[in-house]
Amino acid sequence: MPDSYFYRYDAHDRALVAERVAQFRDQVARRLSGDLTEEQFKPLRLTNGLYLQLHAYMLRVAIPYGTLTSGQLRALAGIARRFDRGYGHFTTRQNLQFNWIRLEDAPDILEALAAVDMHAMQTSGNCIRNVTADHFAGAAGDEVEDPRIWAEIVRQWSTLHPEFSFLPRKFKIAVTGSPRDRAAVRVHDIGLRLHRDPAGAVGFEVIVGGGLGRTPMIGKTLRDFLPREDLLAYLEATLRVYNRYGRRDNLYKARIKILVHEIGAERMRGEVDAEFHALRGTALRLPDEVIDAIARQFAAPALAARPARSEDVERLRARDRAFARWLAANVTPHRVPGYAIVTAALKQLGAPPGDASATQMDAVADLADRHSSGEVRVSHEQNLILPWVPLDDLQALWRALDALGFADPVAGRIGDIVACPGLDYCALANARSIPLAQRLSLRFGDAARQQEIGELKVRISGCINACGHHHVGHIGILGVDRNGTELYQISLGGDPEAGSTAIGEILGPALTEERTIEAIEAMVDLYLATRVAGERFVDTYRRLGADPYKEKVYGHRA
Amino acid sequence: MVTVHSGSRAVPSALSPLPLDAWLLDLTAAAVSLPNTASPDLLGDGLARLELIALHFPKFNDGRAYSQARLLRGRMGYRGELRATGDVLRDQLPFMLRCGFDSFEKADPPFGEAVRAAATLFSVVYQPAEDNRVPAAELRRLATAGAMAAAAAVSLG
């Protein structure tokens, strides 16, 4: 494999993944021969990322901390072509889902993943799931430390953890290294926020018991500052308390957030601390040399010194409005002068959010090689990120992304809709998500209007499990089924970022798809008419409160 | 029929474990069965006299006994037989062995061969547990330290 600027598998990692593939091949054979019942097999296939959906099996591939080499992206494209219908879906947890998989092929697909140091372990099941992190990690200007170092340490510790593979419910961990939280750490089972103590040492704020789903909750800070060498001891302590005391009598009350809620943050902290004191200083302590050896693998590519300003870019910006809009929305300042972070928006007008064809994946891989040191990221907003782009390459990259349909200037805007697969694919869904996302995207397709509206996060889930993160959308939309009719419940004011994390408030009764689109249009118009300078949609909502929005949407019928 | 299969233990005990309540009334008995909701701390001083502790899996996906096993082995230093009872399936054996279980009660069909296979299914582990296997991170650290020592020896020589 070519150079990469993140963790590289060694012989140990490759051996484990190969042995895991062999184990699953045997389990699939036992299922097909009838030795295993579906009840026995289901948790085995789930911990290998394999779901049975409406039309076929679905394989969820882990993309740890959302980071890929171009070669890995090409391998995913190859799998899409050979084993699926030529496309894949990037998810809100930085993973990739293949929708049309045969059980018989699953072991071969896992083998194809293993060949490029990837796997699908623990992307489902009641275990510690794939660890997520800031998609701008390493490239963002405001970072304390690269959170992926820690996500990798947690990935290894959690992989096939013998004690925590049959938890009461799934368990999601996210890490951020920036004050600007792009990993939504307050709505995870455990959120880790890297920061420095007054002496300059790096450690973690540990936030426990956040989550979306049926009972959305904002996590509680159990530790303000955990020294970095104690991270695994503290995680093991927390998971052990959860494994022992988390509820198992009711599926909907089994997440750690319910345990924290029921016993209270104080008692939870006490239980975890008692366990932590017994575990601290054991073999779980992380020696500096172990941390540093992993940290070295995340060293940024050697970027040639470049002028902080590109005259080419400035000339085109002044001349070409479409380019200027793209720069404003999809290009983010870089830690290194002369470089930029580019969002390839998988939000083409009217397309299913997060979907990419094999051809598109191959093309993005080529662009990453040409313009981004061969690296691609997946964001939880279902976009691809090119993190190491020289400013002088922006023009060529913009044209190439446009030819792929990935240059719509939507990042962070109303066109950057996040949506789960919904009832078109998902066995859990109550309503469809993608058709609504497509119609909304077309309704607000005008680029000038999007720019005028500014930042507005729209997030759609097809059921209460909230894979579309609707609770933390500025506008959240939840699909529900009322006596066989799909309706959509709107909530306003959600926010995923630590510091301002908020769960959206339900606006009123659920609406038909048609009326949902009208309602959003009316609320956007209200915002444009009443905003004061510098206010985003969500800021105006916070200032005005829900009443004017209710009036707009329901007033004439109330 | 229920059979007991040995893990690392040569011969499983023939003792019948007492339910916890009965054992608490007769602390001289050498075998107890602990429900998965009970804290291992309840065994108190009696732990030293125990030769067999049975931990229960009411369903294979109820993982509380994994934590009980690790506390008994790692925290409380229990060295007697630790037996998994209930819904014990072969695909969970690698986890059970790592948590310190060394015998397995299983209704037909027997799976003695599966117990032996489970011990070698994965050549790599990523975390310390109760089986004294060395995690990958520690192997890497030792390899680096060894390489540095060798390099130092060469430069000294």
Added chain:
Amino acid sequence: MAKNLRGTHQIVTANRLSDGVVVFFTRSGDWSPDFNDAVVADDPAAAETLLPRARGAATATVEPYLVAVELVDGAPVPVSMRERIRVGGLTFPVLAAGASRYA
């Protein structure tokens, strides 16, 4: 799947074990990917005997269940959106209009 029991008629469906394809229990006691082959139970009592029969023949399928259908011009149509999607497939074009050049 209690929510699917509202219709006047029932069929039995499942996913095929080997590849997950949607299949329907047929008159001949077999499974077919063609919805038109589905055997229709026309009252609750018939449905109650149909499901155990289907389960008995389910070695190569996953978790058979009853689906409520209505007869429209004599042809069965699933009552729920979920089951209509299982029969009819995705309700949107996989690629955006005009995006076929990227496929």
